[in-house]
Amino acid sequence: MENLHPNALLMKCIPLVSQDPGTAASYLQRLQPLLRNNTLYSENETLEDAPTNSILLLAVDYYLAMALINAPQDNKSRSSNESRYRKEILERSHAMLHAFLRRMELLGVFEVEIPNSADGSMLLKAYHHLLEMEDYSHSEEPEDHLRRKQHLMTAGEMRNAKIRNYKLKRSAEKAVEDLSKRISEIEDDDDDRLDDYTRRSSVLVLLQNIVQAMDQLAAGYKEIEMLSMAVMFERNREEIERHQGTSHPDKKDMCAVSSSSEKRQLSDVKINKPMEVTRVTQDPLSGKLIFNREHLQSQVFKPSWNQPTMSLEELAEIERTQAIERGEKQKQLEADEKLKARRYEFLVRDGLEDDVDLVDASAKVDQAWDDFKDENPRGSGNKMGERGDRNF
Structure with missing residues (x-):
C-alpha cells in the first residue's frame, strides 16, 4: 500500500477505519501533508476548481480523526492516566474534524443540495451553532456561560436534530447508490458523463462525512466534559496520596531511579506503608487454624440466607x-x-x-x-x- 496513488490509498483505508483503525491511522497520517502543503487546493479556490479524482482526499482529516477515535488504546502509547489519554485523543480528533468542516465551508460543500432532501440548508446553520457552543464552553466569562445555557438545545430539539441528520445521511447514501448504478451503465467512450457522475458521488460522500463529523463532535463534547471531571478527581486523589505517603511508584519508574537520594525516597515511601495485621484463630470443634482474611474472603459471595437443600x-x-x-x-x-x-x-x-x-x-x-x-x-x-x- 505504500506505493499506491494517494487516491487509491485513501480508498483502501476507508473500510479500515472501522475494521482496523490503527492501521488506517498510520496510512492516513502519510496523506495529511498533501492538505497541509496546499498540494490539492488553495484557499482561494472553490470546489469546482478541485480535480475529480482528488475530491475524496479532502476528507483525509475526517477519516484520520474517526480512526483515532475508534483505535484501541495501546500500552506503549498509553499514559499513566487512561482518562487523560482518552481526553487527549478526543481533543486531537476534534481539532481534525473542525479543520475538515472549515475546509468544507470554504469550498462551499455545505451549500450543495442533497437530492430528495429539504433539510440541507439547515446543515450550515447547525454547524455555526456548534461553533458558538464550543466558544462559550471554552470561555471563562460569566456572560458566556449564561449564553451557553441559553443556547443549549432541549431534549426535543436534540431528538429533532438527530432525526434530521439521519435523514440527510440516508438521502445522501441513496443518491450515491443511484449514481453508482448509473456509472456502471455508462459506456467506455462517454468520459464526460463518467466524470460528472463520479464528481457528484464524491461530493455526496463529503456531505455524509459532514453529518457524521457533526454527530461525533456533539457526542464527543459530553465525553470530554466527563473525562475532564475524571482527570480532576484523579489528580486530587494523587495529590492526597502524595501528602499522606500512600502513593506507590510504578515498576518502570523504580527501574529508572538511579541516584541514591531518589532510592532513599522510594524506601521511605515503602516504610510509610501501614502495617497489615493478620488474625489467626482456632476452630473449637475441628481444631483447624482459621485466618480472618481467608474466612472473610470465603464469605464475600455467600448469601446471608439459607439455601434450599432439596428441589421442589x-x-x-x-x-x-x-x-x-x-x-x-x-x-x-x-x-x-x-x-x-x-x-x-x-x-x-x-x-x-x-x-x-x-x-x-x-x-x-x-x-x-x-x-x-x-x-x-x-x-x-x-x-x-x-x-x-x-x-x-
Missing part, C-alpha cells in the same frame, strides 16, 4: 407421603373409636346396636354408669349453697 419435586413427594400417612392414621383412629366400648345409647346413635360384642361391652359400661349415679345423686355436690350471707 422432592418437597412435593415428601408432603404427599406425609398426607397419605395422616389419612391412614385418621382412618385407623376412626375405626378404633367405633370398636371402643361405650354406652348403649351411643351405639344406637351410630347404628351399631346389632353388634353383639359391642352390646355386651356396653352392658358393663351402662352398669358402671348406673352405679356411679346411685352413689352420686344429682345435687349431692352442692353442700355449701345454704351457708353464709347471700349478700356477699
Whole structure:
C-alpha cells in the first residue's frame, strides 16, 4: 500500500477505519501533508476548481480523526492516566474534524443540495451553532456561560436534530447508490458523463462525512466534559496520596531511579506503608487454624440466607407421603373409636346396636354408669349453697 496513488490509498483505508483503525491511522497520517502543503487546493479556490479524482482526499482529516477515535488504546502509547489519554485523543480528533468542516465551508460543500432532501440548508446553520457552543464552553466569562445555557438545545430539539441528520445521511447514501448504478451503465467512450457522475458521488460522500463529523463532535463534547471531571478527581486523589505517603511508584519508574537520594525516597515511601495485621484463630470443634482474611474472603459471595437443600419435586413427594400417612392414621383412629366400648345409647346413635360384642361391652359400661349415679345423686355436690350471707 505504500506505493499506491494517494487516491487509491485513501480508498483502501476507508473500510479500515472501522475494521482496523490503527492501521488506517498510520496510512492516513502519510496523506495529511498533501492538505497541509496546499498540494490539492488553495484557499482561494472553490470546489469546482478541485480535480475529480482528488475530491475524496479532502476528507483525509475526517477519516484520520474517526480512526483515532475508534483505535484501541495501546500500552506503549498509553499514559499513566487512561482518562487523560482518552481526553487527549478526543481533543486531537476534534481539532481534525473542525479543520475538515472549515475546509468544507470554504469550498462551499455545505451549500450543495442533497437530492430528495429539504433539510440541507439547515446543515450550515447547525454547524455555526456548534461553533458558538464550543466558544462559550471554552470561555471563562460569566456572560458566556449564561449564553451557553441559553443556547443549549432541549431534549426535543436534540431528538429533532438527530432525526434530521439521519435523514440527510440516508438521502445522501441513496443518491450515491443511484449514481453508482448509473456509472456502471455508462459506456467506455462517454468520459464526460463518467466524470460528472463520479464528481457528484464524491461530493455526496463529503456531505455524509459532514453529518457524521457533526454527530461525533456533539457526542464527543459530553465525553470530554466527563473525562475532564475524571482527570480532576484523579489528580486530587494523587495529590492526597502524595501528602499522606500512600502513593506507590510504578515498576518502570523504580527501574529508572538511579541516584541514591531518589532510592532513599522510594524506601521511605515503602516504610510509610501501614502495617497489615493478620488474625489467626482456632476452630473449637475441628481444631483447624482459621485466618480472618481467608474466612472473610470465603464469605464475600455467600448469601446471608439459607439455601434450599432439596428441589421442589422432592418437597412435593415428601408432603404427599406425609398426607397419605395422616389419612391412614385418621382412618385407623376412626375405626378404633367405633370398636371402643361405650354406652348403649351411643351405639344406637351410630347404628351399631346389632353388634353383639359391642352390646355386651356396653352392658358393663351402662352398669358402671348406673352405679356411679346411685352413689352420686344429682345435687349431692352442692353442700355449701345454704351457708353464709347471700349478700356477699
